[in-house]
Amino acid sequence: MLAAVQFVAIACALIFTGAAVYINLVEHPTRLSFSNSIALSVWLPSYKRATRMQAPLALISGFAAAWVWWLNGSLAWLFAGVLILLVVPFTFAVIMPVNVELQRTDLEPESVRTRRLLESWGRLHGVRSVLALLSSCLMLAQLVGR
Numbered sequence: 001m002l003a004a005v006q007f008v009a010i011a012c013a014l015i016f017t018g019a020a021v022y023i024n025l026v027e028h029p030t031r032l033s034f035s036n037s038i039a040l041s042v043w044l045p046s047y048k049r050a051t052r053m054q055a056p057l058a059l060i061s062g063f064a065a066a067w068v069w070w071l072n073g074s075l076a077w078l079f080a081g082v083l084i085l086l087v088v089p090f091t092f093a094v095i096m097p098v099n100v101e102l103q104r105t106d107l108e109p110e111s112v113r114t115r116r117l118l119e120s121w122g123r124l125h126g127v128r129s130v131l132a133l134l135s136s137c138l139m140l141a142q143l144v145g146r
Helices: 002-032 036-072 075-085 087-102 112-144
Strands: none
Touching: 002 036, 002 075, 002 112, 036 075, 036 087, 036 112, 075 087, 075 112, 087 112
16 A cells, blocks of 8 residues: 555656646747747646646645655655645745736737746746655655665
């Protein structure tokens, strides 16, 4: 049972991390290399699809890591679970206001404000990537270190 729950926690964390890092290193910089109009038109469907994938991965990974802690008492697993779960409130509290602004129908696509919002979104998303990467590394270290 323990090995299966560890596998679920790590697999979901690694998939989340890979997707988040890809967004920060490849997808979003590519979007920003185009005009604001193009970047904005691609950002919205990408954001919606990524949300449907990443939110469940973060939740499953975090709760599975907490379950591992419950099974074996390792605080490192609990901490790793908290790290990956932190992306959810961080998204709602910090990134969501930017998301809402980027989805406004009265937003002028080619404005400096739009460019700043897109750039800010990328930096904020980077926090999610770092949290997920730290969580994944901590989980993997627990397996390697035993």
